Amino acid sequence: MTVDTQEKKIIEDPGIDQGAAKLTPEKIAQVINTTLGTENLARLYAYTKTCVHCGLCSDACHYFLSHDRDPKYSPVGKIKNTLWPMIKNKGKVSVEFMKEAARIAHTECNLCRRCVQYCPFGIDTAFMISTVRRIVHKLALTPQYIQDTAHSHAATMNQMWVKEDEWIDALMWQEDEARDEFPDFRIPLDKEGSDVYYSVIGPEPKFRTQLIYQAAAIFHEAGVDFTMPSGTGWDNSDMCMFTGDFEMMGRLKRDHYESAMKLKVNKIVMGECGHAYRSVYDMGNRWLGWREMPVPIIHSIQYFYELLMAGKIKVASTIDKLATFHDPCNTVRGMGLHEMGRAVAKAFVPNMVEMYPNREHNYCCAAGGGVINCGPPHKMTRVHGNKIKAEQLKATGAELIVAPCHNCHGGLEDIVHHYKLDMEIKFLGDIIYEHMVKTKAVEE
Amino acid sequence: MQPATAWDWSPGKKDIWDLSKHSREAQWHEELYASPDGEKTASIAKYGDEGFGICVNGQAQERLFEKIWNLRFAPDGRLTAIVQEEMDWSVLVDDEVWPEEYAFVWGVQFSQTGGTIAASIQQDGEYGMVVNGEAWPTLYQNANNFVLAKDGSATAAVVQVKNIPQADIWTYKEGCFSVAIDGNAWDTSFMNCWTPVFDAEAKRVACQVRHTLYDYSIVVDGQAWSSTFPSVWDPCFNPATGAVAAPVRMAGKWGMAQDNELIWDAKFFNCWNQQFSADGKNLWAIVAPKFGRWTLAVNGQVWGKTFGTMVTDMTVAPDGKHAAAVGKEGDKYAIIANDTIWVGWYDMVWKPVFSSDSHNVAAKVKRAGDRYTVVINGQVHNEDFDQCWDPVFSPEGTKVMLRVVKDGKYSRIVIPVPSSHH
Numbered sequence: 001m002t003v004d005t006q007e008k009k010i011i012e013d014p015g016i017d018q019g020a021a022k023l024t025p026e027k028i029a030q031v032i033n034t035t036l037g038t039e040n041l042a043r044l045y046a047y048t049k050t051c052v053h054c055g056l057c058s059d060a061c062h063y064f065l066s067h068d069r070d071p072k073y074s075p076v077g078k079i080k081n082t083l084w085p086m087i088k089n090k091g092k093v094s095v096e097f098m099k100e101a102a103r104i105a106h107t108e109c110n111l112c113r114r115c116v117q118y119c120p121f122g123i124d125t126a127f128m129i130s131t132v133r134r135i136v137h138k139l140a141l142t143p144q145y146i147q148d149t150a151h152s153h154a155a156t157m158n159q160m161w162v163k164e165d166e167w168i169d170a171l172m173w174q175e176d177e178a179r180d181e182f183p184d185f186r187i188p189l190d191k192e193g194s195d196v197y198y199s200v201i202g203p204e205p206k207f208r209t210q211l212i213y214q215a216a217a218i219f220h221e222a223g224v225d226f227t228m229p230s231g232t233g234w235d236n237s238d239m240c241m242f243t244g245d246f247e248m249m250g251r252l253k254r255d256h257y258e259s260a261m262k263l264k265v266n267k268i269v270m271g272e273c274g275h276a277y278r279s280v281y282d283m284g285n286r287w288l289g290w291r292e293m294p295v296p297i298i299h300s301i302q303y304f305y306e307l308l309m310a311g312k313i314k315v316a317s318t319i320d321k322l323a324t325f326h327d328p329c330n331t332v333r334g335m336g337l338h339e340m341g342r343a344v345a346k347a348f349v350p351n352m353v354e355m356y357p358n359r360e361h362n363y364c365c366a367a368g369g370g371v372i373n374c375g376p377p378h379k380m381t382r383v384h385g386n387k388i389k390a391e392q393l394k395a396t397g398a399e400l401i402v403a404p405c406h407n408c409h410g411g412l413e414d415i416v417h418h419y420k421l422d423m424e425i426k427f428l429g430d431i432i433y434e435h436m437v438k439t440k441a442v443e444e
Numbered sequence: 445m446q447p448a449t450a451w452d453w454s455p456g457k458k459d460i461w462d463l464s465k466h467s468r469e470a471q472w473h474e475e476l477y478a479s480p481d482g483e484k485t486a487s488i489a490k491y492g493d494e495g496f497g498i499c500v501n502g503q504a505q506e507r508l509f510e511k512i513w514n515l516r517f518a519p520d521g522r523l524t525a526i527v528q529e530e531m532d533w534s535v536l537v538d539d540e541v542w543p544e545e546y547a548f549v550w551g552v553q554f555s556q557t558g559g560t561i562a563a564s565i566q567q568d569g570e571y572g573m574v575v576n577g578e579a580w581p582t583l584y585q586n587a588n589n590f591v592l593a594k595d596g597s598a599t600a601a602v603v604q605v606k607n608i609p610q611a612d613i614w615t616y617k618e619g620c621f622s623v624a625i626d627g628n629a630w631d632t633s634f635m636n637c638w639t640p641v642f643d644a645e646a647k648r649v650a651c652q653v654r655h656t657l658y659d660y661s662i663v664v665d666g667q668a669w670s671s672t673f674p675s676v677w678d679p680c681f682n683p684a685t686g687a688v689a690a691p692v693r694m695a696g697k698w699g700m701a702q703d704n705e706l707i708w709d710a711k712f713f714n715c716w717n718q719q720f721s722a723d724g725k726n727l728w729a730i731v732a733p734k735f736g737r738w739t740l741a742v743n744g745q746v747w748g749k750t751f752g753t754m755v756t757d758m759t760v761a762p763d764g765k766h767a768a769a770v771g772k773e774g775d776k777y778a779i780i781a782n783d784t785i786w787v788g789w790y791d792m793v794w795k796p797v798f799s800s801d802s803h804n805v806a807a808k809v810k811r812a813g814d815r816y817t818v819v820i821n822g823q824v825h826n827e828d829f830d831q832c833w834d835p836v837f838s839p840e841g842t843k844v845m846l847r848v849v850k851d852g853k854y855s856r857i858v859i860p861v862p863s864s865h866h
């Protein structure tokens with residue numbers, strides 16, 4: 001049981017609490033010392049020896065700014081309350097300490113890497129928090145809901161317990177629906193040698209099938225030679241990366257890349273997800289020994305931009321609303337796609353206003369890094385931890401937020417609702433599909 | 445279809461049909477495939493609201509379905525597809541639909557000769573397999589990793605044997621998954637099971653398991669190896685001795701274990717897709733001897749030539765002494781055979797194919813964006829095509845059949861094998 005400082009109420013997470021009930025100080029020390037002694041030792045050592053406790057990273061963190069600059073929410077404060085005591089005490093920390101460390105690492109840091117940019121030494125706090133999560137994983141203290149997601153990944157190779165037939169059925173259903181609009185519409189399954197393999201995340205076939213419809217409609221209109229796999233590998237997401245189960249992360253990325261290799265495609269285009277991008281270009285591929293991506297992966301932001309610039313998708317109408325663009329951490333700080341995202345959004349919503357700060361300095365949605373996947377018990381932690389985002393959004397006066405990331409949508413929806421912002425949130429795919437020229441559609 | 449020895453191996457080009465000529469006008473054609481002997485191509489045709497039909501060499505078959513997908517020729521030349529009628533699904537084999545229908549059918553597999561056809565099924569929310577039209581006697585609440593033995597005599601899949609209430613991470617950890625062979629699950633269950641595989645006689649099954657979140661191992665016929673590892677990859681059987689080999693991770697590197705003993709030191713950044721030669725004497729695998737460098741290894745000996753981006757599609761020659769694979773450097777692909785990287789980089793290379801005497805290797809390649817041809821023993825064929833399928837060696841290995849589409853015509857071309865470079 002842990003305490004939410006904002007609400008002053010106890011947050012129970014059976015994943016943490018029941019895991020802790022089985023722990024002994026000896027087990028904790030053994031796991032901490034083995035993990036710290038064998039994994040990324042040099043990097044961690046360099047960071048802990050280099051940090052001068054200057055606190056310059058504090059103002060970078062939305063949790064710190066949203067909690068009246070309470071130092072325990074600063075990046076360095078979170079390390080001080082998790083990793084440092086583990087190192088200093090050579091693993092001799094209490095069960096209560098580990099429960100708190102699990103809660104901090106999983107629900108008070110989005111691994112957004114904003115703070116890294118503000119540390120004069122480039123210390124990667126997100127990497128250190130990720131190491132804490134790795135220890136938490138090895139001690140079986142991972143919050144219940146995200147652990148369930150990791151279990152789904154392991155059992156089904158997707159994060160939503162989607163069964164093999166359900167996946168294919170969802171694609172066929174969307175194909176069927178879309179034929180009312182585009183009579184010769186297809187979602188080609190397992191089409192070997194296609195230019196593009198389109199991959200999505202688990203929730204799309206489960207709850208957001210319209211996103212598959214829209215993306216396929218855009219490809220159809222643009223004349224893209226694409227395919228989707230009928231077997232596993234279609235889910236590019238990776239919550240195991242965030243629970244610190246790196247072995248499972250590697251297994252998922254192998255499945256994803258091998259399904260594309262089998263189909264001999266030129267490239268993978270992935271849907272509007274941020275964390276999945278990080279898992280394929282940085283974390284998962286490298287765990288497997290691939291220095292780069294064995295099959296190039298292009299994020300939808302970039303792909304839509306390329307289609308638009310090449311004139312393959314054209315603007316039919318624009319949205320007459322004041323809009324703002326939310327920069328997802330993993331596509332912006334991770335891959336620098338901020339200008340491409342803006343260019344696509346602006347083509348359809350000319351009246352755009354910037355949030356401040358923006359681009360690589362933008363605040364995280366507070367859902368990323370697996371925090372939203374920790375489920376309902378921790379919802380208010382992230383909502384209260386992102387008051388600054390609400391203020392940032394409100395200051396724009398915009399009615400529409402364009403956010404090209406699933407987690408960002410989830411996080412921003414909760415913020416918009418809680419802080420009563422009355423803003424609509426859309427994916428790039430939504431605005432393109434709704435406002436592009438549809439030369440292949442039936443006349444209405 | 446005749447055996448390969450009776451196919452037409454006389455050198456020359458035979459135009460089979462003009463792709464624009466169909467006995468019935470269709471809205472569109474999809475999934476064009478060539479038969480193993482190259483004499484036929486088949487496609488799925490959409491006939492407006494009437495539904496989907498199959499077309500062979502432009503000749504429309506009469507029977508139409510609500511939906512058809514996964515059109516494939518079996519190795520014995522029979523034409524198969526997954527078909528839907530009145531919302532239920534079944535498998536079409538040549539002109540006949542298997543009599544039983546299911547709520548969903550996918551994942552059609554063939555035995556090596558094509559004599560057995562199997563598929564994955566879902567009926568009333570339960571999962572299993574159907575083999576030559578007969579479903580497993582027991583279906584499960586979930587199943588995946590479906591496999592048909594090479595000789596077609598058995599099937600297996602990972603099955604869920606215990607219900608997991610929503611977000612119940614504790615029941616999951618008790619072990620809810622097992623392997624079912626022909627529908628009968630092992631008595632033992634595990635937290636996870638992956639990639640079951642049969643031995644040469646289809647009598648034994650090995651798979652990867654995870655006992656806990658941290659302990660992976662290999663299980664053979666329901667019995668786990670005594671050792672556990674931080675991770676493992678797909679096991680395989682030695683066809684001669686019945687031993688089971690699997691890559692295992694130890695202290696952050698990968699090695700190869702056989703029957704619970706380490707046989708290749710754990711010194712690789714990765715090691716996977718291992719395969720025994722038919723005589724069981726050589727064990728081949730794709731390995732990363734350094735971070736970001738990939739090649740092949742045989743019996744633990746690493747080839748000298750490496751690729752920076754990846755190596756995939758390893759093929760072991762029938763004699764077991766030679767192997768070939770596809771390597772990638774940057775965005776270009778090449779063929780590596782017997783530790784020699786062939787001259788020529790392509791936009792894509794398909795899995796290499798060996799002749800039965802193991803002396804010749806060929807592969808389909810793509811270049812100049814969307815032109816296809818084949819490379820045989822390091823020599824590029826002198827003509828490009830709009831489309832082509834994997835090359836096929838004649839049984840004695842002196843000729844190669846190309847199945848190609850060019851200028852709107854499907855043709856079958858037989859050429860002599862150019863002399864070997866290796």
Ligand code: SF4
Nearest residue numbers: 061109110112113115
């Ligand atoms: S949430 Fe972002 S800014 Fe805050 S500590 Fe974590 S990585 Fe740093």
Ligand code: SF4
Nearest residue numbers: 051052054055057119
């Ligand atoms: S800015 Fe860098 S050096 Fe200063 S407290 Fe933060 S992590 Fe340490």
